[in-house]
Amino acid sequence: MxxxxxxxxxxxxxxxxxxxxxxxxxxxxxxxxxxxxxxxxxxxxxxxxxxxxxxxxxxxxxxxxxxxxxxxxxxxxxxxxxxxxxxxxxxxxxxxxxxxxxxxxxxxxxxxxxxxxxxxxxxxxxxxxxxxxxxxxxxEPGSKEEREQEYNRFVEKQARQYKTGRAIVFSIAGINMLFALLAFIYNLNVLNLIVQLTLSICLALGISWVRYLFIIGAGLAVLVYGMVVFVAFGEGLLLIAILSLLYVAYAVAVTILLFRSEAVSEFLYKQKNG
Structure with missing residues (x-):
């Protein structure tokens, strides 16, 4: 072959x-x-x-x-x-x-x-x-200069991916912190606030295994808020249904980005290995 x-x-x-x-x-x-x-x-x-x-x-x-x-x-x-x-x-x-x-x-x-x-x-x-x-x-085919140019392009691509991945991870961590604060204002659950803030900080610091917890949480959110959307539409609560649907879309986007994005993987890898 x-x-x-x-x-x-x-x-x-x-x-x-x-x-x-x-x-x-x-x-x-x-x-x-x-x-x-x-x-x-x-x-x-x-x-x-x-x-x-x-x-x-x-x-x-x-x-x-x-x-x-x-x-x-x-x-x-x-x-x-x-x-x-x-x-x-x-x-x-x-x-x-x-x-x-x-x-x-x-x-x-x-x-x-x-x-x-x-x-x-x-x-x-x-x-x-x-x-x-x-x-x-x-x-290696090509001249030394061509190989050097190819290597420089590779390095530049890795740098762009790192910056993109950092922006994605920081955005997800920031939004999660915002949701945690809003939830705390609503239900005064201190433990949940501490856990969510800790996870957000760990993700922003590049601790790679934390993204799997985010993915699990996003998956559960899709199931729970998907049911809320269904019930809210059935009872004519359009505002709640729309807000829940937006959160489901956000959870799906988080799952895809953390699990499939090469930029996110590059950021987490560089944070871990330097």
Whole structure:
């Protein structure tokens, strides 16, 4: 299969895949036509790509993956050294160290087995920046100036997404604070006010897991106020029905933005990782 199909099935970019090929981690079949090289990827290549990507998300270096692939008998030693390296970043990588301690490293026979055992952890982690935006040297098409321009465009795009995501998140947090204050004026529920203000502040600070609480709350609001709309229209209370319908629309918009917006994800990622 061609590289575009590989990208679609693995979720990796062409740049990342070409980088792994250049490093010798993936070896697709190469044919020459008209003086040009064409690469054909097999199902085995896809499995190898997923193995490499999974291990890279867990902070394994390219050399460590090569070492495990080329000399399986060294996997235990590689993992022991890897655990010592992770321990220096104990807080950020404590979960991975704990998982490695439970694996029984001497019984592992391949890099793909390591990736499979640790997949639950790797799926929630990003690829290293070296994989996302690698420096290919001779393998990257175009001149050095063109590659630099492409990189600058990428950086500018990321900056725009960050600003857009920040504006979206701050708006949602601000509106949620406003609703919490209005609700407090209506029912004097101090606990609800504190909870909603805390969640709004945490979201604005970029604490990513808080958005899932917002999504759950928005989903419940859609159900509750959707019923209010239905009842209010039935009883002729048009103002209440319209206000409830507007709130339902707002809740749906919040859910879509927090769950699907690349700009929001970029903002939360940058807030977490710097």
């Amino acid at each position: 061609k590289i575009k199909e590989v990208c679609k099935r693995t979720g990796l970019t062409e740049r990342t895949i070409r980088y792994y090929v250049e490093e010798g981690l993936i070896k697709p079949e190469i044919t020459l036509k008209g003086g040009r090289e064409y690469r054909e990827y097999s199902e085995h290549d896809l499995e190898e790509l997923e193995t490499v990507a999974g291990l890279r998300k867990l902070f394994f270096t390219i050399d460590e993956i090569k070492d495990m692939n080329n000399t399986p008998e060294r996997i235990g030693a590689v993992l022991d050294a890897y655990k010592l390296k992770l321990a220096s970043d104990a807080r950020a990588k404590a979960a991975i160290v704990e998982a490695l301690d439970q694996l029984g490293t001497n019984r592992l026979q391949s890099a793909s087995e390591v990736a499979r055992k640790l997949r639950q952890l790797s799926e929630g982690l990003p690829l290293p920046q070296r994989d996302i935006n690698p420096n290919f040297g001779r393998f």
